[in-house]
Amino acid sequence: KVPTTFNEMFMFNGAVMGFGSSLWMNLILEQFDNMVMNVANSYRLQEECDVLSLVLAKYKGTINLSEFKAVMLASMRSLVPKDWDGEHEIAWGWLWENVERMLKNLMGKPQVQEKALERLIMSLTEDAVNYLRREVYKRFFALAPAGQDYFKQSTTRLYWIADKIVEMTIEM
Numbered sequence: 001k002v003p004t005t006f007n008e009m010f011m012f013n014g015a016v017m018g019f020g021s022s023l024w025m026n027l028i029l030e031q032f033d034n035m036v037m038n039v040a041n042s043y044r045l046q047e048e049c050d051v052l053s054l055v056l057a058k059y060k061g062t063i064n065l066s067e068f069k070a071v072m073l074a075s076m077r078s079l080v081p082k083d084w085d086g087e088h089e090i091a092w093g094w095l096w097e098n099v100e101r102m103l104k105n106l107m108g109k110p111q112v113q114e115k116a117l118e119r120l121i122m123s124l125t126e127d128a129v130n131y132l133r134r135e136v137y138k139r140f141f142a143l144a145p146a147g148q149d150y151f152k153q154s155t156t157r158l159y160w161i162a163d164k165i166v167e168m169t170i171e172m
Contacts, residue, residue: 017071024063025071027055033073039095049099053106065103069096084150118170120146 003009010029014020031052056063076092077084124132137158141148148151151158 003078006075006079009078010071013032013074013078014071019067019071020152022064022067024056024059024061025068027059028052028068031055035099036095042159046102049102050106053103054110057104057110063107065100069093069100069170072096121166121170130159130165133159136162136165 005014007029010025014022014025029099035045035048035052038048068116073089073096076088078090080156137151141151151161153161
């Protein structure tokens with residue numbers, strides 16, 4: 001079957017170019033659409049790179065981001081050969097160079113931050129934990145007032161949810 005989507009073409013080209021065993025590329029590919037869709041919003045693009053850096057931090061092995069660029073550009077050229085030109089090459093190269101720069105700035109940081117966050121959480125007193133729980137909802141409801149319609153549980157239940165949020169944050 002001839003690849004017809006970007007993801008299919010990327011997987012095909014990755015295999016042909018000898019990167020079929022580079023499983024980290026799949027992790028980036030899963031997030032790539034979100035990055036492309038938010039290229040015009042630099043803050044959102046940074047958030048997408050922040051999330052991707054957390055995902056990549058869990059990967060055990062070598063990551064060579066320039067390899068992704070090579071497969072990405074080859075895939076784009078293959079999908080739109082008649083329309084592809086130097087301007088496309090420059091634009092997509094620019095996007096990836098920015099993403100790569102953001103990711104490289106974050107490499108290694110999630111592991112350090114995870115340990116620091118865990119130490120902080122473990123050092124909190126019961127009063128500090130209760131304050132954190134209250135602040136989570138105070139800020140959430142300030143940012144998304146409609147959320148109050150969905151969180152009509154007891155304080156105990158809300159505290160349990162806040163505790164789960166903190167646990168998931170550490171696990172990320």
